[in-house]
Amino acid sequence: MKRTDRKSDCAINFALETFGDPWSLLIVRDIVYFGKNTYGEFLGSAERIGTSVLAHRLAVLEKKGILSKSLSKIDQRKEEYHLTAKGLDLIPLLLDLTEWGAAHDPRTGASRKWITAIRTDRNTVIKRTQDIVRKGGSVLGDFDRIVNK
Amino acid sequence: MKRTDRKSDCAINFALETFGDPWSLLIVRDIVYFGKNTYGEFLGSAERIGTSVLAHRLAVLEKKGILSKSLSKIDQRKEEYHLTAKGLDLIPLLLDLTEWGAAHDPRTGASRKWITAIRTDRNTVIKRTQDIVRKGGSVLGDFDRIVNK
DNA sequence: CACATTCACTTACATTATGAAAGTAAGTAT
DNA sequence: ATACTTACTTTCATAATGTAAGTGAATGTG
Numbered sequence: 524m525k526r527t528d529r530k531s532d533c534a535i536n537f538a539l540e541t542f543g544d545p546w547s548l549l550i551v552r553d554i555v556y557f558g559k560n561t562y563g564e565f566l567g568s569a570e571r572i573g574t575s576v577l578a579h580r581l582a583v584l585e586k587k588g589i590l591s592k593s594l595s596k597i598d599q600r601k602e603e604y605h606l607t608a609k610g611l612d613l614i615p616l617l618l619d620l621t622e623w624g625a626a627h628d629p630r631t632g633a634s635r636k637w638i639t640a641i642r643t644d645r646n647t648v649i650k651r652t653q654d655i656v657r658k659g660g661s662v663l664g665d666f667d668r669i670v671n672k
Numbered sequence: 673m674k675r676t677d678r679k680s681d682c683a684i685n686f687a688l689e690t691f692g693d694p695w696s697l698l699i700v701r702d703i704v705y706f707g708k709n710t711y712g713e714f715l716g717s718a719e720r721i722g723t724s725v726l727a728h729r730l731a732v733l734e735k736k737g738i739l740s741k742s743l744s745k746i747d748q749r750k751e752e753y754h755l756t757a758k759g760l761d762l763i764p765l766l767l768d769l770t771e772w773g774a775a776h777d778p779r780t781g782a783s784r785k786w787i788t789a790i791r792t793d794r795n796t797v798i799k800r801t802q803d804i805v806r807k808g809g810s811v812l813g814d815f816d817r818i819v820n821k
Numbered sequence: 822c823a824c825a826t827t828c829a830c831t832t833a834c835a836t837t838a839t840g841a842a843a844g845t846a847a848g849t850a851t
Numbered sequence: 852a853t854a855c856t857t858a859c860t861t862t863c864a865t866a867a868t869g870t871a872a873g874t875g876a877a878t879g880t881g
Contacts, residue, residue, distance in 0.1 A: 525866070526694055526839075531718035532781035534773030535701045535766065541776075543694050545675055545868085552684045562829050569680035573869050578830060600828045600877045609776055616768040617684065623765060624683030627690075627758055632681035674837070675868075694839085711858050722840050727859060749848045749857045 527583075541587050542613070546572055546580050548620065551589070551606065551613055555652065558661030560603045561595075589613070611653045618649065637662075640670045676732075690736050691762070695721055695729050697769065700738070700755065700762055704801065707810030709752045710744075738762070760802045767798065786811075789819045 526544070530536060542548055553559040553568055565577055572580075581604060584590040589610040595601035606613075618641045625633035641648050651669045652662060662669060675693070679685060691697055702708040702717055714726055721729075730753060733739040738759040744750035755762075767790045774782040790797050800818045801811060811818060 530720065532777075532779055533701070533718065534771075534777060534780050534782040535705075535769045536698060536719055536773070537777040537780065538769040538773040539694060539697060543692070543697070545688060545692050548688060548692070549685065552682070556684075563827085566829095569682065570685055571679065571869090573871095574830075575832080575870085576868055579867090598828085598878075602829065612772055612775065616765065616772060619765040619768050620684045620687040622683075623761055624685070624687040626761065628681070628683060628686040630681055631683050631686065633683040712856085715858095720840090722842095723858090724841090724860075724862095725839055728838090747849075747857085751858070 542584070542589065544580070546576060547584055547589075548613070548617070550577075550580060550584065550604075551610065552617060554604065554606055554610075554661070555614060555617055555656050556662045558659075558664045560605065560659075561601050562604075563601075565604075584610075605659075606656060611657060614652050614656070615645075615649050618645065618652075636670060637666075691733070691738065693729070695725060696733055696738075697762070697766070699726075699729060699733065699753075700759065701766060703753065703755055703759075703810070704763060704766055704805050705811045707808075707813045709754065709808075710750050711753075712750075714753075733759075754808075755805060760806060763801050763805070764794075764798050767794065767801075785819060786815075 527540060529540065542551070549568065549570055549572070550565055553565055557564075557568075559565055559568070562577065562581070565572065565581075566574060581590065581592075585592050585604075588607055590604045591607050592602050592604055595603050621633060622638065622641055625631045625638045648669060655661065655665045655668060660668070676689060678689065691700070698717065698719055698721070699714055702714055706713075706717075708714055708717070711726065711730070714721065714730075715723060730739065730741075734741050734753075737756055739753045740756050741751050741753055744752050770782060771787065771790055774780045774787045797818060804810065804814045804817060809817070
């Protein structure tokens, strides 16, 4: 059986069948946290996703309505990937992953300030992050606009 | 490279390397939502995990400190799997997966009442669910104690 | 304009993970 | 004593990932 075949109507199973592979959420993270938007930028990330896997994941995420793809106006070789509304709805989940990882990884790279912010002002951080990312920004690129405003 | 080799110090990557496969969170869901605790019960779930995959995932989740394993006092053939503190910390994430799945799956099986509860009283639902599961209960088995109290 | 480079992929192939089925050993029910 | 249940292991086919080497179109450079 393929991993994408629908196995039940459980909401959690639906979510995992959409992005529950080892790479999809790292691509979403690249967009949300690092402001990456192109194939080459995703390829360059620390986790070193393989080129064939990346192409496949991008195609699937676009087909499932998490990402939208459009040609760059500046450089016609480049495709730009952005989060759809469905994709922006993954931001709360990303924050939970961040919180869990930071709490349980003794050598986490997450900043104290960010962890505190998502713990104490979760709803505000979610809304601001979604607004920023919708406009093409990112957590690291617009940190002050999300945390210190 | 094995999928379990550490690829970066990103908190999200750490989390995904711990439980970011297609099955781990379904096992956690079985415990949290359905109160399942044994190999046979996990095997019986709707998504039909394969027996060899289940054995492997349980071993890895135990090794990574998400699950603890102990012999049943009543029936010595049975091993019982329970969430550790680290595993109970996954409950917020499970709720987000539920919310996302219910919001974007047109034929979701999630109940309206539950979705409303986790949307409006997230922190309370998290705490109560953790308390209940810590004591061996589950969302479906103790619904009223979590939602209507 | 010619040419090298960049970019988003595709293709090919080895390795790892999953899917499905059939065992096995120990504990329990009769 | 015997049959059954339970938690696995083993085996083998298929699917997904890891790695490297292309390919064709757009862009930068002289």
